[in-house]
Amino acid sequence: MEFGFFTVYLRDMTRYVRFRTQLLSSLIMPAVWLAFFGVSMASNLDRLSDASAIPGVLNISYLTFMGAGVIAMTTLFTSIYGGFVLLFDKNWGLMREIMASPLPRRDIVIGIAGSGVTKSWIQTTVVILFGLLLGVHFFTGQSPLRTVVSFGGIFLFVALFSAGFVFLSAALALSMDSPEGFQGITTLLTMPLFFVSNALYPITGLPQILQDIAVVNPLSHLVRGIRYFAIGDDFTAVGMHIVTTPGEVLISLGVLFIFVVIMFAFALRQVNRTVVT
Amino acid sequence: MNGNIITVEHLSHAYGDLQAVRNISFTVKKGEIFSFLGPNGAGKSTAISVLITLLSLQQGTVTIAGYDLKENPNGIRRSIGIVFQEITLDRDMNVRETLEFHGRLYNIPHDERKKRTQNLLELVELEDKADVLTRHLSGGMKRRLEIARGLMTRPEVLFLDEPTIGLDPQTRMRVWEYLEEVNRAGTTIFLTTHYMDEADHLSDEIAIIDHGKIIVTGTPDTLKNTLGEDLIVIASDQNERAAEILSVMDGVKEVTIRNDELLIMVTGDGSVHLPVFIQELSRHEIQINSVNLKKPSMDDVFLHYTGRGLRAEETDNGTKEQKRRG
Numbered sequence: 001m002e003f004g005f006f007t008v009y010l011r012d013m014t015r016y017v018r019f020r021t022q023l024l025s026s027l028i029m030p031a032v033w034l035a036f037f038g039v040s041m042a043s044n045l046d047r048l049s050d051a052s053a054i055p056g057v058l059n060i061s062y063l064t065f066m067g068a069g070v071i072a073m074t075t076l077f078t079s080i081y082g083g084f085v086l087l088f089d090k091n092w093g094l095m096r097e098i099m100a101s102p103l104p105r106r107d108i109v110i111g112i113a114g115s116g117v118t119k120s121w122i123q124t125t126v127v128i129l130f131g132l133l134l135g136v137h138f139f140t141g142q143s144p145l146r147t148v149v150s151f152g153g154i155f156l157f158v159a160l161f162s163a164g165f166v167f168l169s170a171a172l173a174l175s176m177d178s179p180e181g182f183q184g185i186t187t188l189l190t191m192p193l194f195f196v197s198n199a200l201y202p203i204t205g206l207p208q209i210l211q212d213i214a215v216v217n218p219l220s221h222l223v224r225g226i227r228y229f230a231i232g233d234d235f236t237a238v239g240m241h242i243v244t245t246p247g248e249v250l251i252s253l254g255v256l257f258i259f260v261v262i263m264f265a266f267a268l269r270q271v272n273r274t275v276v277t
Numbered sequence: 278m279n280g281n282i283i284t285v286e287h288l289s290h291a292y293g294d295l296q297a298v299r300n301i302s303f304t305v306k307k308g309e310i311f312s313f314l315g316p317n318g319a320g321k322s323t324a325i326s327v328l329i330t331l332l333s334l335q336q337g338t339v340t341i342a343g344y345d346l347k348e349n350p351n352g353i354r355r356s357i358g359i360v361f362q363e364i365t366l367d368r369d370m371n372v373r374e375t376l377e378f379h380g381r382l383y384n385i386p387h388d389e390r391k392k393r394t395q396n397l398l399e400l401v402e403l404e405d406k407a408d409v410l411t412r413h414l415s416g417g418m419k420r421r422l423e424i425a426r427g428l429m430t431r432p433e434v435l436f437l438d439e440p441t442i443g444l445d446p447q448t449r450m451r452v453w454e455y456l457e458e459v460n461r462a463g464t465t466i467f468l469t470t471h472y473m474d475e476a477d478h479l480s481d482e483i484a485i486i487d488h489g490k491i492i493v494t495g496t497p498d499t500l501k502n503t504l505g506e507d508l509i510v511i512a513s514d515q516n517e518r519a520a521e522i523l524s525v526m527d528g529v530k531e532v533t534i535r536n537d538e539l540l541i542m543v544t545g546d547g548s549v550h551l552p553v554f555i556q557e558l559s560r561h562e563i564q565i566n567s568v569n570l571k572k573p574s575m576d577d578v579f580l581h582y583t584g585r586g587l588r589a590e591e592t593d594n595g596t597k598e599q600k601r602r603g
Contacts, residue, residue: 011374014370093366094367096359097382100354101383103382275332276331277323277326
């Protein structure tokens with residue numbers, strides 16, 4: 001057995017741990033969203049949503065609703081930069097060494113996706129813990145065993161989503177020459193994905209055209225999975241009654257799976273085409 | 278086995294319409310130091326990039342350490358070490374991690390990896406820098422680390438592309454010493470350089486390459502001897518006329534004019550010919566301003582075969598380097 005991707009994985013994780021700024025900034029951003037945007041919005045919206053609560057159905061605060069969105073957002077922003085290092089390796093670093101070695105090229109993108117997923121898991125855990133501290137009501141009424149299962153479910157969704165976006169990020173990094181170009185493209189990609197999703201508000205309240213886009217948005221499927229496991233399958237939030245069936249969760253899982261496969265194929269194509277001399 | 282560790286036949290490589298390497302063939306014997314000598318843009322780096330599997334093989338056949346490049350590139354990858362022209366270290370890894378990472382890329386088992394890392398750090402005298410990030414190393418240390426990295430897999434052939442570019446004279450000498458030591462231990466060395474003295478000093482065999490073609494191959498001494506045993510340089514007030522007179526004289530192989538000087542390649546002892554030449558020129562009332570007698574250098578060899586010096590290319594190269602680093 002060869003675990004060539006582990007070499008790439010280990011190297012990226014070493015950098016992540018060594019350079020605390022990347023680690024800290026990636027943890028502070030979601031905290032700021034939760035603590036400022038989340039708390040402020042909740043203090044306004046909760047008055048309205050409490051009025052439209054349905055008797056017998058769990059009514060959750062905006063902060064709890066948005067908590068799932070912040071996990072998803074953090075995963076998105078971290079993962080879309082996951083492959084950035086390859087651009088530097090290609091222009092100024094290790095890529096020649098790697099390309100001239102017997103390491104299969106697919107291991108480059110698999111390794112970098114692996115470290116991207118690990119980083120996302122670390123962030124997810126920190127955001128959940130910080131959220132619980134701030135008053136996010138995750139796993140309410142769940143037995144300890146059920147909480148563990150929920151964590152597993154969230155991790156599975158986060159892993160698929162994160163891997164998909166790191167593959168995309170790697171493919172972009174390998175096909176571009178300038179860091180500025182990469183940053184431009186990723187900003188252009190992530191902002192619409194973020195706003196046309198159910199991360200900050202239920203999509204049922206959006207205009208039809210945006211709803212249609214949101215349906216194919218991987219971010220919406222990630223958020224649906226996280227809410228299903230962290231909050232439940234039947235609740236009201238922001239004046240909307242949200243019911244999620246296991247079938248819908250499976251569909252979301254399936255969409256993310258297809259997304260990963262497509263992005264892996266894209267990354268593989270780019271890494272096989274890459275020539276460095 | 279015929280003792281050749283590298284055999285290249287009819288290798289060509291083009292970037293679109295630009296033909297960078299044109300039908301070159303050569304062999305490298307096991308255990309020798311072989312150099313590609315030529316100006317920037319001559320096709321040296323392209324040729325080496327094909328050999329080390331970074332560029333695809335478009336035309337020709339290449340066999341290295343018994344492996345065919347087309348059939349078994351991974352066999353070649355496992356048999357060679359590489360030191361690239363530009364620094365290719367991760368600024369964020371320390372010295373030890375750099376070697377460890379390389380060992381992992383080639384699946385060297387843990388204990389063996391640790392052992393080799395330690396030995397190589399000693400070889401290139403970087404033991405006390407083992408935990409320093411590569412970004413904090415000097416240019417010479419970076420080069421030494423890269424040489425150590427190239428040796429991590431105990432390669433049969435070590436490829437180096439312009440190994441001493443941008444290094445100060447003292448550091449260059451150190452790098453040369455390491456390379457000689459490595460070569461003495463049995464590793465074949467293939468290098469490209471545009472420094473005459475480097476090719477002259479290190480190589481057992483030199484191939485002069487220009488415009489994508491190998492112009493001549495030989496040992497440094499053979500190449501220099503083809504120009505004649507001695508070289509007489511005369512500056513006079515009528516160089517063209519002097520050249521005509523001298524070119525028909527006994528013992529003269531060739532007369533060329535370069536930079537307002539006459540270059541006279543002679544067979545046999547130049548110091549014997551020189552007084553005769555001076556007499557003959559005086560008889561024709563040509564005034565001699567200066568006289569110099571020397572052994573041909575690689576510079577002269579290069580000029581002889583390519584018809585141009587390397588000075589312009591060296592300047593070009595300097596600016597290119599600055600741009601890359603900047």
